[in-house]
Amino acid sequence: MDSDKYLEGQSMQRPPLFESDSFIYWKNRFETYVKSKDLDLWHVITNGDFQPIVQNPETKLDEVIPFEKQTDDLKKRLAKNNEAKMVIYNALPRKEYERIFMCNTAKEIWKTLLITHQGNSQVKDNKIDLLVQQYEQFVISEDESIDSAFARFNTIITSLKALDEGYSSKNYVRKFLRALHPKWRAKVTAIEESKDLTSLSLDELIGNLKVHEMIIKKDSEIVKAKVERKSIALKAKKESSDEECSTSGSEDEEYAMAVRDFKKFFKRRGRFVRQPRNEKKTFQRSRDDKNGKSDRKCFRCDNPNHLIGESPKPSKYKNQRAFVGGS
Template identity: 80%
Template sequence: MLITHQGNSQVKDNKIDILVQQYEQFVIVEDESLDSAFARFNTIITSLKALDEGHYNKNYIRKFLKALHPKWRVKVMAIKESKQLTSLSLDELIRNLKVHEMTIKKDSEIVKAKGERRSLTLKAKKESSDEESLTSKSKDEEYAMAVRDIKKFFKRAVRFVRQLWNDKKTFQRSRDNKNVKNDRKCFRCEDPNHLIGECLKPLKDKNQRAFIEGS
């Protein structure tokens, strides 16, 4: 019985040590609700009291306040300055904090809503800016196409004028050649339709024969 009792005492002491360590390291994370945090904290202190009836710590209130996230700092300072820690029970503290928790939650929702509205506004501005950029780009492309069309038109006009000028020059050259040809005539019979080398008429005098022979 002595061995059994000593073994049970050792197990009990180990459990107490573990619970004390959990109590000392107790921390409430930012997104944890008060109900969840209080449930964990209450489990620890209840277990300590069950294992050690003499384990009663008046600093439970201060410990819980110290474990709160920094976002609760203003509320914690207000509670400490009220000088009611000695008479305030843990249940009363939780009720008091839960009222403030609702305020924090509401403020967080307002901030989140403002952030979403701002995000939507920025998105709308970006889309509007992108649309204006696309419109401006489209206008630039239309202007560039118009300039290209005008250049093509002038090139075609220049080619057309050049063609007309060349045709006129060709026609003038042809007419001049024709006039030159019309001015030429047979030296023997003075017929403009052929030259003397093609003439079938006999020579009229010695001068013509001499000219032909000299040629």
């Protein structure tokens, strides 16, 4: 037979491939697959092989029916024993096959797999206790989505169910409602008042909560957009105000600099610039000193009453040309 036909999903004759890391997941799929094919096969796996035994009416004892005396219906029934073993073999990899190849019946094979990967009754009880603790302590954080919370919750209740432990649907609904964050309190109250929790399924509850979650998200986006617009407006206003303050400060600084320059200018003029003079008055004031007279006199005629510019005596160099030397 072509090996491609044994690939899972390409042939309905191939059972789900064994997964040691997700044994509970594989166990549930395998059980569903076998039951969909033949209920007698699942009966053989869980309860043991069919036996070719008949009760002797005289001795009231069970006797094995020889192969020659077996009817066609009994032979078909006994063939279920090998069919059940073959279904399990087809689902197992070589490593797992080496664990169970010494088992004679499908029931022994199935029991070996359960003990190896699921543990004995003590291990099973410990796993149940751990899952029950997770179930009781299950809470939903403020930022967690309904899809994410339901995925975690569903993993717990599915694992409990695989270990033959579980709660009622009503309990699941109430537990999920109690696990919601306080921000959902108004919605939880509305559901409790409008719905009959005894008949409300968990899937219906999740759908209802997801619709409300979408509404909350949309409202939050609207509020966020308004806040952003307000923030942008305030920022623009602040920048405009800062610009005006900067301009005003610059103008004040320029005015102060102009005043300082103006004061410096007049200070320099008052200290160094010569004032207009009347020569006679200036001379009259300058000749009076502490002693009432001045030592200054005309350089040309030695008259102390005037300077050389007012001397009546003509200069002896008047008619001489000035000699200008130069190269």
